[in-house]
Amino acid sequence: MKLPYILLCFLLCCQQLVGAQVDTVEVFSNSMQKNIKTVVVQPTNTTESSLPTLYLLHGYSGKYSDYIQRVAQLQELVDRYQILVVCPDGGYGSWYWDVDGDQNFQYETFVSNELVDYISANFPASSEARYRAITGFSMGGHGALYLALRHQDVYGAVASIAGGVDIRPFPNNWDMAKRLGSYAQNASTWESHTVMEMLHLVGSNPLPIYIDCGRDDFFHEVNLRLHNRMTYLNIPHHYQSMPGKHDWAYVSKSLDFQFAFFHQFFGGSKKQDSHN
Known part of the structure; x- marks a missing residue:
């Protein structure tokens, strides 16, 4: 009698260890x-044919595999909340912009157009913006906000983890001058490419926005200023700042909260649908 029980326990443990399904795909970018x-990353044991989707953008010098390699609980979060996660490669220092005259840096078009279409066509992902969200770390945090504000028909909610939400205090860092030209000679271009100066794009029905940055992070000051400006402009948002630095330990901690935030948003949208 004991053997079947032990075997059952073993099989259940194995099932829990398998976790969400992880695939690496190559997506052709026509623009680049x-x-x-x-x-x-797909949840296991789901019966849904149209899952809510979260795009995760990596930071400067990062790559597509960062989150699956560095966030230990990512697969567990995907399974728990039944959210499809997409982690694209954003190039080295792209900041997720389309750079005029440089075919190698058309990452706004790739992420918010080409990749979204590919995922909707090839995975069980909803094609509706209200079931699609985006977040990221550092350069990816700025990229998530930048893309979501410019493509509110694509993303229903947005977050940022230690994002470089105002690029102007850092004119000589992280290849930004290679993409935009020097700040001294191209100030207007920098203004149009920094999240801090894009809040006018928030409409009367604003995106759910979540901003998080560690108190010991070098981007803490610009995130606090963004929070204060959004508060002054009466733009609804959630702001969080926990003890922590600009590292993957903080990213992992933040994602626990952000998955819950997005789950609530996606669940709220579905509840609203059921009453219409």
């Missing part, structure tokens, strides 16, 4: 004429 590697 190259394949872009992307990690897709």
